[in-house]
Amino acid sequence: MPSTIELRIKRQDQPGAPSRWEEFSLPYRKDMNVITCLMEIQRNPVTRQGKPTAPVAWDCSCLEEVCGACTMLVNGKVRQSCTALVDQLAQPIVLAPMTKFPVVRDLCVDRQRMFDSLIRVRAWIPIDGTYALGPGPRLSSTEQQAAYPYSQCMTCGCCMEACPQYNDRSEFLGAAPIGQVRLFNGHPTGRMNAEERLRALMGPGGIGECGKAQNCEAVCPKNIPLNDAIAQVGRQVTIRMLKDLFG
Ligand code: SF4
Ligand code: SF4
């Protein structure tokens, strides 16, 4: 067992500020993850060289790979830091913020663009008031099984980070919102607003900008079948466009 845990962390004091790297060395303990290392640094923010520094900022919430808030680059791979186990990582453990979202501070990024994309595609089922609506439509177990993986999306941003088409030069909304269109357009109640969702995927930033490189599915921590979603929703969008064109 190593006697220390060595970390190299990309630091940035505020949005738009220059970044720098700092090194930290912690006493080794078994079964630590990246978040527990960051908590140790927070308790004693001193670099490996013995220089006092500001505590490292990061986001987290659930600590069990459900909320997506702790997503960052760990040894160059985009993933959730709460489930990144030190004992399974090469050292020094290199931590950096995701590159496709603006840095707020250190490892915290502003993922608002992703949430705006969910609003654009109306990734929800509208309800008419708050009175009891009675039982919902029945779904076969086959439909439920096909829909379930998409319901696990935690808007973590891994698929955007890996996508060559998702960057600050394009408006492309990325794979996760397309997965949500697949989810809600496949639901008998959600289907009532399918046209709005499909029209939201036409034009600039829409599904036509997907380069089909399939990086998104490869990095999704929830194994969401994003390639299937892109193919199925792409067909729905094409049919909608033809219907619009020929009335
Ligand atoms: S589709 Fe997967 S990678 Fe993309 S935001 Fe959802 S959970 Fe994360
Ligand atoms: S298939 Fe490629 S271009 Fe399309 S969303 Fe996935 S990673 Fe991006």
Ligand code: FES
């Ligand atoms: S803290 Fe929620 S996924 Fe890591």
